[in-house]
Amino acid sequence: MVVLPEAGWRTRAGMAALIAALGGPDDARFVGGAVRDSLLGLPVSDVDVATRLRPDDVMARLKAAGIKAVPTGLAHGTVTAVTDGGPVEVTTLRRDVSTDGRHATVAFSDDWQEDASRRDFTINALYADPVTGAVFDWFGGLADLDARRVRFIGDPLTRIAEDHLRILRFFRFHARFGAGAPDAAALAACTARANDLMALSRERIAAELLKLLAADDPVPDVRVMIEQGIFVPVLPEIVDAAPLAVLVAREAAAGVAGDPVRRLSALIAPDPALARDIAARLKLSNHVAKRLATAAARHDDRPDALAYRYGPESAVDLVLLGNGPEAEARKLDAWQRPQLPLGGGTLIARGLAPGPIVARTLGRIEDRWVEAGFPDGRVLEAIVTEELSRAR
Template structure:
């Protein structure tokens, strides 16, 4: 079987890179996702190469050819070549010497099948010769692609023991490439070893989970993971996929792109404190943690008002999670934050004393201005501000100096 022609074959600098790494002599092949996705007629954005050349020789050859080489993982055999502004990972063939579920000690080899055997799933172990497109399939990956089956290479329990993250990767790949029924042996092994996830760094768990939730249709797989107890050891808060399913439907109806943070919020209870705790546990970035907590606060308002108060991105999250009508959501797609037309100095000019009262009146004015549709007419704005200033002055009158009374007892 031959690899079909694809646009990435002729990326700027790709032919020169392949010549430099001896592809015509059989030293280097396309490997992994670029082969799999081309066979599935999917767009390819990342290309990986596997090579018999030692990493030091890869660096030397790239340097001599004037190709930028970044030693991204020399100890594990990986060099990143930069061609036409694109990174291409070049990794020397390897075999595992030892594994502990989180990392592996490797030795380099020249055996293509030995290198393929250390990969996780059969559909990821395909390689192709750049010279003529011949595909090398040592473990039935092509048949599994046709059958839409995500299957471990070898014994699933052994592969999970080598790298516990493969539990989450199995479900992500099943959501993307699998059919309705998962591979029974793989599913049984993942469920049996779910507690192994506790040994992983929370960053790796978060990365895999967010990749899963970013897929177009993750709901069936997430339900399967809940049923099999996959989340229980590390994210026991996830107990139902019902809100996620409703959110996915709302995103599609509104024509809004999937967002993994928003979808994670749908899987959690509507409690900002719980969302903040999960964000901390998963070590999410500050921006993602803020969004997750905000989405858990399901209080909503008029779309534009909500966007003005908490930002358009977070407003879209809340409105989608609340199942708000599509019209309001679409209005926010082109929405830009209006500029507050009046400042504290103008309130002082209307009679307020400098101090905390100015900020308090400004907040009250700003709320009403937003709920009035953000009027821009200066007379209307000043009348609105004047009403709030006058109300503040009535509520907090100055204390007049007491007049001295004659004959007062002391």
Template sequence: MTLTHAPWRGRPGLAKLLDVLGADAGETRYVGGCIRDTLLGLEVSDVDLATRLAPQEVLTRLEAARIKAVPTGLAHGTVTAVIQGWPVEVTTLRRDVATDGRRATIAYTEDWQEDAARRDFTINALSADPGSGEIFDYFGGLADLETRTVRFIGDPLVRIAEDHLRILRFFRFHARFGAGAPDVAGTEACAARANDLMALSRERIADELLKLLGLPDPAPTVALMIARGIFRPVLPEITSAKRLAALVEVEHGVGIAPHPIRRLAALLPSDHEVAAAVAARLRLSKRAAARLVSAADSSLDEPGVMAYEIGAEEAVDRLLLAGCRDPNLPALQTRSRPRIGISGGDLIAMGLSAGPLVAKTFQAVEREWARSGFPEDKEALRALARRHVDQALRSSQ
């Protein structure tokens, strides 16, 4: 089989890069996802190359050709070439010398099959000659693409022992590329070795989990992972995918793109403390952690008011999680935040003394203004503020 022409193969600068790296002499090939996705008719974003050239030789050639070279993973044989502003990873053929489930000690090789053998799944081990387009398939990846089967190369237990993250990758790749029930041997191996996930950094777990949850419909795969005890060692809070399945349906119904943090919230109990604990365990960013905690709050209000008070994204999260199918929700995400035409200084000018009472009164003015539909009439707003100031003054006497 040959690789059909695809738009990514004509990207500016790619032909020069391939020439510099000796593709015509068989030194360099396309590898991995760009081949897989092209054969599946999917859009290709990243182009990766594998080469027989040693990393230092790659750097020397790129520099001589005045192609920007970044030694992004030189210890593992990877150099990133930047052509016309977009990156191409160039990795020297490798074989594993030793592994501990988290990282590998590698040695370089010139054997294409030996390099392919260290990859995780058959559909990721394809390579192709850039000139002829000939596809090299050492482990049945083409047949697995035909049947949409995600299958480990060799013994699944051995591959998981090499890198425990492959447990999560197996399910993520099935959710993205698979059809029907997942490969039995792979599923059984992942279930048997689920405790191995405890040895991984929580950042790596979070990265894989959020990638899975960002797919169009991960709910059936997540339900299977729960049934097979995959989450139990590291995220025992995840016990059901029913809320996730309902959320996916609502998102599709109203036309809102999925967000992995919102979907993670659907897998957790509606509890602030649980959400905060999970966010800390996964070492989420402050922004992501705050959004997860907000989504755990099931209290609702009028959509516009919620967007003003807690933020548009947070409001949409809560509404979708509650099953809201309002067709105006997509517009709520992009609507600019209304600006109230009054300030704390105006309240002081009306008679309040500077201090906590000003902030408390301003919040009361804001709440009523928001619940009145954000009126723009300045006189009406001043009258509303005057009323709250007078009430505050009476209460403070």
């Protein structure tokens, strides 16, 4: 029998009270990522509990136990229990009634294996007794975890037909947990059904893609995805993993955490208009869209000048996507934006007539000040004097 190792999340504040309120191990078990990651010795942040209890019963029991219950997804059986140690998602066992690749209609169940059978990968279908830690495994997830193998439960084509996003999830999970070549049956199914991605919302595609690119080293899986035409239906512009490989190496050399937005920039041709188009297509935030466009312009300047003009985040992008020394990117962690020690009022006090000329002159002074390395004293005074002479 495989048993969960001791882990802080299992005994965190409020967990025992929650399990007791749900009826103990007969009616509640840990499931999914917390079980998988604990077995791998990885840190656990999110905890999920599966239960035989119906959602209304879960709500009533939590209320009776003095535990705040938030009905976050009652139609799909999910209630969030807000414990002293943090939120825990409690979901009633389910079976699929119908699916269309984007949404599922479910019915509640009291069969643990039936609930496990509707999950995507064997390593995500592991359940654990909340008291003894004994692990329940119906589909070979433990063996796959030991082999660092990501494998669909049952027929991969069936799993993908139920939820098309599982195509991208397969590569994300392989990038994080897999070793060696991807499972052949899974890869064949993802390749055959790649066009199904077109039916998904662009927000779901973007979220999953950015999670994939956040892996320690997504390059091998991105390379396979390009070779198999996985990106073609939704992001045909992604055609070469080589720039991503260079960036991942430079991030490591700089001691800078891998960043999914920066890595997406590496996969896009250096064209700001294209970057903005892709950002709009994926419905990314304005902040991310601006960052992609700035990175795509591949501005070349001193790192501190880049940070002043575009912000430290974009400056790190530009340094690592360009040819600057990797060490300069790490220095930007502690960079603080200098303040130009004069304003329009100073220029007017020195004889410049009020009007648009003040802003233009101040802009030229600022540009020269940045180019000179943010000097003060005599160097700055010389710049100001020269620009005032030009403006009069």
